[in-house]
Amino acid sequence: MDRTLDMSVSTNELKAKIIESLRLQDVTPEQIEDDAPLFGTGLGLDSIDALELVVMLEKHYGIVIKDIEEGRPAFRSVRTLAEFIEAKQAPK
Amino acid sequence: MNEVLVTATSAATQADLPNAKMGSRFGRMDLLSQLALLSVESLGVNFESMDRTRIAICMAVTAGSLPTDIEYWKGRREPGGPSPTLFAYTLPSSAIGEIAIRYRLTGPNLCFVGSRANLLNEARDLIDREEADACICIECDVVTAAIATITGLPTKAQARAAFLMRGTNGFLLKENHRDIESVCALVSAAEAARNSSR
Amino acid sequence: MHDVNHAADRNARVSAIPEIVIAGCGAITAVGDGVEALRTAMRTGRSGLRKCERYSDTRFQSSIAGVALQNGEYDDPAYELASRALAEACGQAQAVLTSVAPERIGFVLATTKANIEALERISDERKCSEEGRRHLQGDLLAADLAVEYRAKGPKQCVSNACVSGLIAIQQGARLIQRGEADAVLVAGVDHLSAFVMAGFSSLKALDPVGCRPFDRDRAGLSPGEAGAAIVLTKKIFFQSNHPTIQSPIFLQGWGNSNDANHITGPSRDGSGLAAAIRAALTSAKVKLEEIDYINAHGTGTPFNDAMESAALRTVFGDSCPPVSGSKGMLGHTLGAAGVVETILCVLAIRERWLPGTPGLNVPAELAPGSLMRESRPANRINHVLKMNTGFGGVNGALVLGYE
Numbered sequence: 038m039d040r041t042l043d044m045s046v047s048t049n050e051l052k053a054k055i056i057e058s059l060r061l062q063d064v065t066p067e068q069i070e071d072d073a074p075l076f077g078t079g080l081g082l083d084s085i086d087a088l089e090l091v092v093m094l095e096k097h098y099g100i101v102i103k104d105i106e107e108g109r110p111a112f113r114s115v116r117t118l119a120e121f122i123e124a125k126q127a128p129k
Numbered sequence: 130m131n132e133v134l135v136t137a138t139s140a141a142t143q144a145d146l147p148n149a150k151m152g153s154r155f156g157r158m159d160l161l162s163q164l165a166l167l168s169v170e171s172l173g174v175n176f177e178s179m180d181r182t183r184i185a186i187c188m189a190v191t192a193g194s195l196p197t198d199i200e201y202w203k204g205r206r207e208p209g210g211p212s213p214t215l216f217a218y219t220l221p222s223s224a225i226g227e228i229a230i231r232y233r234l235t236g237p238n239l240c241f242v243g244s245r246a247n248l249l250n251e252a253r254d255l256i257d258r259e260e261a262d263a264c265i266c267i268e269c270d271v272v273t274a275a276i277a278t279i280t281g282l283p284t285k286a287q288a289r290a291a292f293l294m295r296g297t298n299g300f301l302l303k304e305n306h307r308d309i310e311s312v313c314a315l316v317s318a319a320e321a322a323r324n325s326s327r
Numbered sequence: 328m329h330d331v332n333h334a335a336d337r338n339a340r341v342s343a344i345p346e347i348v349i350a351g352c353g354a355i356t357a358v359g360d361g362v363e364a365l366r367t368a369m370r371t372g373r374s375g376l377r378k379c380e381r382y383s384d385t386r387f388q389s390s391i392a393g394v395a396l397q398n399g400e401y402d403d404p405a406y407e408l409a410s411r412a413l414a415e416a417c418g419q420a421q422a423v424l425t426s427v428a429p430e431r432i433g434f435v436l437a438t439t440k441a442n443i444e445a446l447e448r449i450s451d452e453r454k455c456s457e458e459g460r461r462h463l464q465g466d467l468l469a470a471d472l473a474v475e476y477r478a479k480g481p482k483q484c485v486s487n488a489c490v491s492g493l494i495a496i497q498q499g500a501r502l503i504q505r506g507e508a509d510a511v512l513v514a515g516v517d518h519l520s521a522f523v524m525a526g527f528s529s530l531k532a533l534d535p536v537g538c539r540p541f542d543r544d545r546a547g548l549s550p551g552e553a554g555a556a557i558v559l560t561k562k563i564f565f566q567s568n569h570p571t572i573q574s575p576i577f578l579q580g581w582g583n584s585n586d587a588n589h590i591t592g593p594s595r596d597g598s599g600l601a602a603a604i605r606a607a608l609t610s611a612k613v614k615l616e617e618i619d620y621i622n623a624h625g626t627g628t629p630f631n632d633a634m635e636s637a638a639l640r641t642v643f644g645d646s647c648p649p650v651s652g653s654k655g656m657l658g659h660t661l662g663a664a665g666v667v668e669t670i671l672c673v674l675a676i677r678e679r680w681l682p683g684t685p686g687l688n689v690p691a692e693l694a695p696g697s698l699m700r701e702s703r704p705a706n707r708i709n710h711v712l713k714m715n716t717g718f719g720g721v722n723g724a725l726v727l728g729y730e
Binding site for chain 2: 386439440441443446447449450460463464465466467469482483484485486487488494498501504505521522525526527528529530582583584585586587588589590591599602606610717718719720721
Binding site: 089092 | 212213
């Protein structure tokens, strides 16, 4: 797991991880807007992609999502996902 | 009634993939689905002009989904576990699913494991029995190095497709046409003749 | 290319299409060895699902599954399950099979993962026999089973996700009807594996408390393993070998379709399945009101059961015949499902007994009104509709019954 010194999640790195884990073709991190919807419209991801992102979160950020409903609001956009990861990684 | 004829054939190999313009979600499919889909695209059939509830899809996959199975199973020890996307492709018939989705084909499906199935015969039977009006046949041969080691099959990554329907323009199946390759020679010869007469 | 009119030939062939009957059945499932065990479980409503020690890893959503191979460790469980079922089915169909030349006996195997056990062993560098490794390939599994059971005619291995079983039965009938065989051994098999358990778990598709088909609170499926086999033959072959049996059970029609919607999710409105059901009824020349029982796919996942309920409403409206699902008894047996669940339909017809839906407590609001929780006797079961759906959008339906 990479953690930057100021504990904020690099959205660029997150976008790269999304592209890599979902094997999106002909899409670069620069083309994904921070606030664009990930599901439905925007990138047009579907239910399997959501499950794949759950796996990616555990593999790259060490975050375990037991219930897919917990992840739903987090998956709305890259920004909400980055905030979700930061919150989960923050020292208690 | 018109005869059932082969009206188009095509082939796709791994070398064709980098140039394939099949949309941004093509990358998430496994190699088998990519090759099968590309071979159907290369048939150049205008499905939209047909009754897509009556188009069948028949496929034979030499080693089943084994190449994808191995890739999926490698992920079992990763934190987060194996990939759910890969799991969806550990069924050879998922390739048929991708073809059906892309071209909105809702007719019957038939998927065999092994290379001995006579797909052309199956397709003609489906049309003769009026279970379908036309049929896409796809022979897929995807064997990666890992699977070659386990099964002894030669490594390969290719798909061949043929389209069958009743009509007046095309090729009649003969006894010696046991697979798509045997019909390809006829189609190539006809195309060469057509091109040289222009 | 000139028009060749084969209408006369075709008409002659159509009217000569042989009728297909079921000459024998065999099964090994989570409720025991043999069709008799299946019959008993059908009547009592007993479930064969249990917590499995080997899947109690916290990585899996659930460890509940239907185990059929109880004793010992097998490195070739696919062959073991299929072979046991075939032994029973061929035993029942002995009179027919010994009267047919081996070259005229075909073999169709339905399986989604064949002997995937071998892949797990090889990947972990554990011991695996040569046969076990060989049977990782479905076509070789089919070929070897065909040799053991004396089927020297055409051999096929069908792999169409969870509809493989129904499609294999259809293929058996097609082989006979186009003259390539006089009898066909149709077998369906899939064995329990960490491979499949982990996969459904990654899709969050397992019900932690065991599958509850059509239940209001359903949360997913429970995997099961089974070997199941049916011997198909022409009516005349059956009758000449069983002159005292007046009423064999016929395979009367079938239909297939694809939803063309999503790789793992069915279409919400069930229109694809509805089309397959209608095609089956039409090809069987059986009217809606002549269906006495429906055995659903009923995996227990929220989406599947909702889609099936919608499909049944589309086809039958408010007059849906009694319907139930058997996966709470056997688990979801994948490639074997279509074959073992068709055998259950055969038992229902012969016994005039309507199977219930083990695992169901409170029916979902949109479930068919005729959904049965408990099994019960019926005055008449002449025609049954069996359906299955699977990943990749595939749908299949079969109509079977008395003449």
